[in-house]
Amino acid sequence: MNLLPETWTLLLPFRDVPSTHAQALRVGVICDRSRPSPWVDALLAFLRQIPGIDARFLTCPGQPPVVSKRPSRLTDRLYSASQALFDPFGDLACDAASGDSAAELRTAGYGLLIWLAGATNPNADLEGLAEHGAFTVRFGTGDRIIPFWDEVANNRATSTVTIYWHESTLGRGRDVRTAETSTVQGLYLTQNAEEPLAATIRTLAELCMGFRAAGRRFADRLRAIPEVAIDDAAPAKYPTAWQTGRFVLEKLARSARLRWKARGRKFGWFVAIRPNRGASITAPGHADLAGFQDVPIPPGSAEMADPFLWETGEHTYLFFEEVATGSPKGRLTCIDLFENGARSETTIVLERDCHLSYPCVVPTGGELFLLPETSAAGTVELYRFARFPGKVELVAHLAEGVKLVDTTPFFLNDRWYFFTTTDTPFMETFLFWSDRLDGAWNLHPASPISGSARNCRSAGNLFRRDGRLYRPTQDCSVRYGYAIQVNEVVRLTPSEFEERPAAWMAPTWRPGLLGTHTWNESSRVQVLDGLRWM
Secondary structure (H helix, E strand, O other): OOOOOHHHHHHOOOOOOOOOOOOOEEEEEEEOOOOOOHHHHHHHHHHHOOOOEEEEEEEOOOOOOOEOOOOOHHHHHHHHHHHHHOOOOOOOOOOOOOOOOHHHHHHHOEOEEEEOOOOOOOOOEOOOOEOOOEEEEEEOOOOEOOOOHHHHHOOOOEEEEEEEEEOOEOOEEEEEEEEEEEOOOOOOHHHHHHHHHHHHHHHHHHHHHHHHHHOHHHHHHHHOOOEEEOOOOOOEEOOOHHHHHHHHHHHHHHHHHHHHHHOOOOEEEEEEEEEOOOOOOOOOOOOOOOOOEEOOOOOOEEEEEEEEEEEEOOEEEEEEEEEEOOOOOEEEEEEEEOOOOOEOOOEEEEOOOOOOEEEEEEEEOOEEEEEEEEHHHOEEEEEEEEEOOOEEEEEEEEEEOOOEEEEEEEEEOOEEEEEEEEOOOOOOEEEEEEOOOOOOOEEOOOOOOEOEOOOOOEOOOOEEEOOEEEEEEEEOOOOOOOEEEEEEEEEEOOOOEEEEEEEEEOOOOOOOOOEOOOEEEOOOEEEEEEEEEO
16 A cells, blocks of 8 residues: 555645745654654655655654553454554554754744654643644544544544644644545454545645745634644553454454355446436435436446436437446447437447546537546546537646546636546545636635545536535545535635535435435436446
8 A cells, every 4th residue: 555645746736836946844743753654754755745845754752642551462463464464653652762852943943843743742832843833633533542443443434634733832723624534444454544644644735835835824824713722632542352352253244244245246337317307406305316217228338327418409418437348447428318218329429548437518618528537547638529429629638647536617707617536545625717618727725625535526517406506526435436415505706615515315216226426417307326236
């Protein structure tokens, strides 16, 4: 496993980063070990890639955190076996190390501190230690020595990382960023830490870049978040032998149940459709999902997903991702839906040597464009229909060198807005705006607008209902594409963005579903997709 997120370059092209000739922002990463753990080493390597960031490892003098007692033999053996596969934290028994005193830190001229030392004094005075204060990190919600134990042991859908910013004391701080990632429910529990730690690394880097680019103006933005008291850390605990035994038995039983359900089968996506008679998915707890009928999977294909619609005249076209039998990659296809219920032959719209999905069709200026997902190529590409529907031509690369998924544009008040999400190991949704569909992107100041697996990548076009604007997103907390979260967009301008949850659509509209992750509608029909055992 690799803790270094590949999408760090996403931050650079769209941020107002000062020239590298200007004075670098010196960032001190403080630990209470004599050498960094693997994940801290990855954090340092990540920060050092960024122009204008001078990251240094520091050791904090003092005692390691209090440990209630040694682990049981079973707990030690389980954790050691997990570490053999993935060991981001290293030896959890912190080796106390002599380090820099507060006086030495004050004279070193640090711009920012990332305080990862377990031995923290909540009353410590940060005044003068660093120009912009310090960040601390809280993994999960428990007080275990083994990070995220409770999340994995209790089968929680998500694992949380919280970043606090402290101006004057570690006893008070602002929750400036929270990342919520899907929990890996396996026996080898350290594997669950990969995505939360990747989220931590990239989030800390984004915050450092904010101070590098805007300094005190960025601090003023963070001050808009209320300051809260930070609870004193409770004595760290290992799970008891009984808790570890229960953990092992439950995980083994879960694995057996999953193998029994699979029994040589595989699951796949399908698309369903119904007439649009005004039923809404925006009312909390009252989504009417009756009457959907399967769209037959084209001959020679294994599955289909990501349905989008385009109406013109008397024609209704259904675009979707199609995976041919035996192929590892998707291609984009289209069928014409006739009023009598018949369907045309399948037309291949776009096929590449890499995986394609999410065929988002966009009209503007009397022309029709296609904005598919091409993250496998490390680009966001815009195509124009040269001959509808079977021929498209590349117009522009809207982003390059980054893996972005399910990019969804929306036109409002003479501007285009683009909602797009970074790919694994940490999905984080960014918002951009531009004066043109094919124009240069500007990073919205509210970005990232989501760092939660419960409300991350787009699940279809934005749509209006009763004068309100809604944005469907995927809930990937249980698994990829598990459910659809419907959000009401309250405010959207080049400088402001606000949305709030409106409804949630579970994969229960058909017996035996494992997921549902795309919704679209036109004046005539509504479409969605589902995941099921094939």
